[in-house]
Amino acid sequence: RPAAAEPLARLASPSDLGDAAPVAAVSPLAGTPGMGRFRRGELIHRLLQVLPDLPGDVRPDAARRLLRKEAGLSDPQVEEMSTAALGVLGHPDFAFLFGPGSRAEAAIIGGSGRLPPGVRISGRIDRLVVRPDEVLFADFKTNRPAPASIEAADPAYLRQLAMYWAVLSELYPDRPVRAALVWTDGPLLTPAPEALLREALDRLYRAA
Missing domain, CATH: 1.10.10 (Arc Repressor Mutant, subunit A)
Known part of the structure; x- marks a missing residue:
């Protein structure tokens, strides 16, 4: 039968919402022949x-x-x-991201009660792992040098993680959802605590 009508929603990429992100630091390879800024x-x-x-x-x-x-x-x-x-x-700390049940460039689209009213997101998660007892996801970042802690990461990165976390929590309400940033400089994995993700969503909600 025809699907029930849904109210119109604003579809956005997580990188399009919230305060304007600072300009990314220029790579040491920028300006080098054959290597553009990004x-x-x-x-x-x-x-x-x-x-x-x-x-x-x-x-x-x-x-x-x-x-x-x-x-x-x-x-x-x-x-x-x-x-x-x-x-x-x-x-060895990253093995879980590339093991059984992991997916690269996982497309995600949806909404959440933790997002501002009428907002749904559309994006791609760099690495997603769905297990019977938990869901893990990570975004890869190539900034150099990598920040010493997750709190020092670009607020835009935290906002992106928080929005993915909100939607995945709706999709998998029966298990915890854990987020992290993986920095190729190091390399370094920085988990994002749930409290930090909730703070990022609160700022997004107030700015909407």
Whole structure:
């Protein structure tokens, strides 16, 4: 039968809501031939999306082959980005993000009672893990240097995590949802406590 009508909602990307985010720090590779301001981050994200599906012993060569297909990259740039991505994939603290039940670039769309009225989000989560007893998700960040704590992260990043957390909590009300940022510089994983996510949502609600 026809679905019940729903009130019109404002569909937005999590990065479009809230206070304007500060301009991202310029990469040390910015201005270097073959490397635009955001290109390093985009390429490392692509490696982290593709490489987990390959056996560990072939990942280094695969990373280099993928990057060498990109126009204008020098050998040192290829090695630096390969090392950054492989450092995340090979780190024991991050193994759960790439194990059974994990998904790359997981599309998410929906609303939550924790979001401002009439707002639904549409976005992609870099890595999502759904387990019978919990849900884990992480966004990858390539800023350098990585902040020393989650509290020092860009407020826009925390807002993005908080909005994903709100919607996933509606989808999986029977289990805890845990969020984290993964920094390729280090590499470093910084979990986001639920209290910090709720604070970010409160600020978003007041600004709406």
